[in-house]
Amino acid sequence: MSATRNHTTCRIGVAGLGTVGSGLLAFLAERPDYAPAGGRVVVTAVSARSRSRARPVDISHLAWFDDPVALAQSPDIDVFVELVGGSDGPAKAAVEAALQAGKAVVTANKALIAEHGAELAALAEARGVPLLFEAAVMGGVPAVKTVREALVGEDIQSLSGILNGTCNYILTEMEASGSAFADVLAEAQRLGYAEADPTMDVGGFDAAHKITILAALAFGGSPNFAAAEIQGIANVDLLDIRLAGDLGYRIKLIASAERAGEGARVRVRPFLIRKSHPIAQADGALNALYVEGRRIGRIFLQGPGAGAGPTAAAVAADIADVMVGGCRPVFLSPALELRPCAPPEGVVAEGRGYIRVMVRDEPGVLASVSEGLAEAGVSIESFLQKPPGDTPGVPIVMTTHAVAETVLEAAVSRIGRLPAVLEPPRLLYIAGI
Ligand SMILES: NC(=O)c1ccc[n+]([C@@H]2O[C@H](COP(=O)([O-])OP(=O)(O)OC[C@H]3O[C@@H](n4cnc5c(N)ncnc54)[C@H](OP(=O)(O)O)[C@@H]3O)[C@@H](O)[C@H]2O)c1
Known part of the structure; x- marks a missing residue:
């Protein structure tokens, strides 16, 4: 950062001039x-793939780098902002290069932090520079900031939320x-x-x-993406x-992390959730994000999880933090002390099920x-039977009391x-929040 008597200038190098990068340039x-x-x-x-591409912002006065790694190493920037995306490739190489060069890094890249957060945190802390990623989540x-900073004195028990706007849009529109x-x-x-290749979004x-990132921040560990249980909405x-609507529920893709024994269960699944629950109304x-803690009880956050303006504002907030100074560990503890967030061991997952079975419309089927x-040891909480429609069979819908998920899944296949x-019957779980 260069300073004259009354004036400090923080020089930013931005790699990636797409939705977020252009939004950041427009804001600044x-x-x-x-x-x-x-x-x-x-x-x-700045750096992007194509120098000649038309941009919504004027970049003609800015130094151009074909290679984001060279930009990251440039002596003419103080902070490297990575807005390229992807867990590996140029984004990772450039972030590593910036940290090696002793520059603060701000990124919106959740894939990078979820999959390589531990090694990048170790590098940042070894060089004594911040690595910030507010825009990467929601x-x-x-x-x-809420989980890492504001709630650092809280014992967070669970986090659950809608963390992908594309899936939420699709389910809402359906x-x-x-x-x-x-x-x-x-x-x-x-x-x-939605992207041309929607796998990252609809696959969960x-x-x-x-x-994965929030779990690491909430429970103290490094991100352990490999341990996440993932199911999408396809x-x-x-x-x-x-039918869920008839029973008083909406179906949402819920990402959740909860303490389980010595570890944490991290998963993404379509869940039925009561229509009156704030998450169901997002x-x-x-x-939307619901945080449950021992002292605070419950906190609810909701807002735009994407888009040029909101995401650029989050990136700008991180840049402001770099300027204010100070450097806390990237996650909850110094990187060298971190172990990957442990998946639960020996803690049986229990859940309430929604089961839909298409049956022939004949006597005795419901009883069987x-x-x-x-x-199989599954106790039914409620039944819903619809009159025959234009489908070959009739749907019978049941919700169950809480039971071990393995027992429920075996019963459904039976x-x-x-x-x-x-x-094959359809099994979905009912959110326990
Ligand atoms: N979009 C959102 O609302 C949002 C919200 C939160 C977080 N994020 C995260 O923010 C990051 C950027 O997202 P985005 O939506 O802005 O992406 P985007 O619109 O696809 O833009 C990506 C940018 O990266 C550039 N790029 C791609 N490969 C490159 C390479 N090899 N070298 C240099 N530049 C390269 C592209 O260059 P060209 O323009 O020349 O093709 C483009 O400018 C991602 O990590 C994303 O997950 C996005």
């Missing part, structure tokens, strides 16, 4: 003196329009709400990256959205299904083998 052009430490934040150099919603998953996804891609991986059926592309569940059952 409008408000270069926003940082509470005083002084100005000035972008001096875009414009200050989830990282419910509102009565369209199937594939049709809503195609429309979301046409509108630019993006949400898993984010909850198999969520419109019929289940409707619709469209909104993100309920007997099958009872014999009733799937009954002669009157026409297709």
Whole structure:
């Protein structure tokens, strides 16, 4: 950072000029003196794939680097901002190069932090420079600062939330329009709400990256993405959205992390959640996070999890923190003391199930299904039977009391083998929050 008598200038190098990078440049052009430490934040150099691509912001006055690693090492920047994306490749190489060169790094890259957070934290701490990633989780919603800083004196027991706006948009649209998953996804891609390759979003991986980071910050460990249990929304059926609605639930892709024994269970799954729950009411592309702690009880955060403006504001907040100074450990403890967030050992996961079985419309079927569940040790909480419609069978829907998930899954596959059952039963879990 260069300082004259009354004036500090923080020189920023930005790699990646897409949605977030262009949003950041637009914000800094409008408000270069926003940082509470005083002084100005000035972008001096940029890098992207294509120099000739038309951009929504003027970059003609900025130094251009074809290679983000060379930008990261440039002596003409104080802070390296990585907005390229991807867990490996140029993003990782450039962040490593910046940290090696002793520069503060700000990134919005959840894949990078979830998969390589521990080694990058060790590098940052060895060089004594900050590595900040507020924008990586929930875009414009200050989830990282809330968990890492504001709640550092709290014993967080669990975190659950909607951390992927694309999935939330798709599920909301399916419910509102009565369209199937594939049709809503195609429309979301046409509108630019979903990527051409939607796997990271609809497969649950993006949400898993984010909850992996929050779990590390909340429970004290390094991110352990490999231990996350991940299920996406591609198999969520419109019929289940409707039937869940009849029972008073919505279906949401929930990312959760909860203490379990000495470890933490981290997972992403479509869950049924009571319509009255604040998370169930976060619709469209909104993100939401529910934090439960021993002392605070419950905290709820909701807001835009993506988009140029909100995400750039989160990146700008991290740059301001660099300017204010000070350098806390990247996660809860110094990187050299961290062990990967342990997955739970010997702690049986229990859940309440929603089971939908398509059966032939004939006498005695209901009894055989309920007997099958009872014999397997699953106790039914409620039944819903719909009149025959235009499908070959009739759906029977049951919700169950809490039971070991392994027992429930075995019971469901057992009733799937009954002669009157026409297709594999559908099992979803009901959120316990
Ligand atoms: N979009 C959001 O709302 C949002 C929210 C939270 C977090 N994030 C995270 O923010 C990061 C950026 O996201 P984004 O949506 O802004 O992505 P994006 O629109 O796809 O932009 C990516 C940028 O990276 C550049 N790039 C790609 N490969 C490169 C390479 N090899 N060398 C140099 N530059 C390269 C691209 O260059 P060209 O422009 O020349 O192709 C583009 O400018 C990601 O980690 C993402 O997960 C995004």
